[in-house]
Amino acid sequence: MKLLVVGSSHGGRAAITAALAQDATIEIDLIEAGPVTTVYPTQVKVHANTRAIQLLATQHQLLISHAGQKQRLSYDKLILAPGAQATIPAVLSTTSQNVLPMRTRAQINHLKAAATDATIHHVIVIGGGYIGVGATDLFSQHGKQVTLIEHGPQLLGSYLDNDFSMPIQQALQQQGVTVHVNELVTGLTGAPDVTGVTTNQTTLSADLVVVATGTTPNTDWLKGTLDCLPNGLIKTDAYL
Numbered sequence: 001m002k003l004l005v006v007g008s009s010h011g012g013r014a015a016i017t018a019a020l021a022q023d024a025t026i027e028i029d030l031i032e033a034g035p036v037t038t039v040y041p042t043q044v045k046v047h048a049n050t051r052a053i054q055l056l057a058t059q060h061q062l063l064i065s066h067a068g069q070k071q072r073l074s075y076d077k078l079i080l081a082p083g084a085q086a087t088i089p090a091v092l093s094t095t096s097q098n099v100l101p102m103r104t105r106a107q108i109n110h111l112k113a114a115a116t117d118a119t120i121h122h123v124i125v126i127g128g129g130y131i132g133v134g135a136t137d138l139f140s141q142h143g144k145q146v147t148l149i150e151h152g153p154q155l156l157g158s159y160l161d162n163d164f165s166m167p168i169q170q171a172l173q174q175q176g177v178t179v180h181v182n183e184l185v186t187g188l189t190g191a192p193d194v195t196g197v198t199t200n201q202t203t204l205s206a207d208l209v210v211v212a213t214g215t216t217p218n219t220d221w222l223k224g225t226l227d228c229l230p231n232g233l234i235k236t237d238a239y240l
Contacts, residue, residue: 001026004062004075006052007218008032011081016044029073031064033082033218052082055225080222084215091187092126092211096194099209102131111135111210115142120207123147124197126185127212128155133168135210140175147178147204149185149197 003019003026005012012030019026020041028044030036036048047064054063061072086103100110114120115138123139125132128150136148148155155172156165169179180199189196189203196205217233219226 001076002074003028003077003079004031004073005029005079005081006031006062007081007083008036008038008046009081009083011083012079013038015079015081016040020044029075031062031073051221053221055222057225080219082218084217086211087214087216088211089185089213091185092209092213094188094194096188096190096192098207099188099194099211101211102135103215111138114208115139115144121145122206123208123210124149124204124206125210125212126197127214128152128179128181129158129212129214130156132210132212133172135212136172136177137175139210140172140177145176145178147180147206148172149180149183149199149204151182151184153182155179155181 001023005015005028008030016028016030019028020043026043029047030040030044031047031050031052033051034049036046040046047066050064050066052062053065053070056063056072060076061074062078064071064073084103086101088101092099100114101107102111121144123144123146125136125139125146125148128148132148132150133155136146139146154162154165155169173179184200185197186200187198188194188209189198194209196203197209219228219233222228
C-alpha cells in the first residue's frame with residue numbers, strides 16, 4: 001500500500017510511526033514544505049522543501065511542487081497534517097526584529113535566547129492562550145518585567161473556565177507579571193525598531209513584543225476541494 005503524509009510536525013510523525021507499526025512493508029511518501037531533520041526508515045521517501053499544491057481526490061493523486069518543478073504522486077491513503085502558521089493581526093504586522101510571532105521552531109529558539117538576553121528587560125506578550133501564558137512564564141522565570149495582554153475576560157478562555165484560569169493568573173501576578181484582560185492591542189509604537197504597543201486603554205513600552213494571537217491552518221490549497229470550516233480546519237475525514 002502507498003501512503004502519502006503531508007506535513008512532518010507532530011501529527012505527521014505520529015502517523016508515520018503508527019503506519020509502520022501496523023505494516024512494516026508499507027510505502028510512505030512524506031511531503032514537507034520546509035526542511036526535514038528527522039531520520040526516517042528506508043520505507044519513507046522524504047520530499048523536503050516541497051509544497052502540496054493541489055489535491056486530486058477522485059484520482060487519488062497529489063500535485064506537489066519542488067524548486068519550481070511539479071509532480072503528481074499517487075496514493076492509496078492520504079493523511080493531511082499540514083500544520084498551521086501564526087495569525088498576525090494587521091495592526092501587529094511588522095518586520096521589526098523585536099516583535100516575535102510564535103509558531104515555528106526557529107521562533108521558539110529565538111524566544112528562548114531572548115529570555116537570557118541581558119539587554120532585554122521589559123517584555124509584552126500579546127495573547128493569553130497556552131503559548132502566550134507559557135512565554136510569559138518563561139520570561140518571568142528569567143527575571144524579565146512582563147506584561148501579558150488578553151483581549152478576552154480571562155486567560156486561557158478557550159480552554160478553561162474562570163475557576164481554573166484565575167489561579168493561573170494569580171500565580172503569574174505573584175511572580176511579578178502585570179496582567180491586562182479585556183484590553184485590545186491597537187498598534188505598535190516606534191520605528192524602525194518597535195518600542196512598545198498601544199491598546200484601547202493605554203500605551204506600554206517594551207524591549208521585546210511576543211505575538212501569540214493564535215494560528216491559522218495551512219489549508220488554503222485545499223479550499224474548493226475539501227470542505228473547510230471558516231477558520232480553515234478541514235471538516236471531512238483526513239483519510240482519502
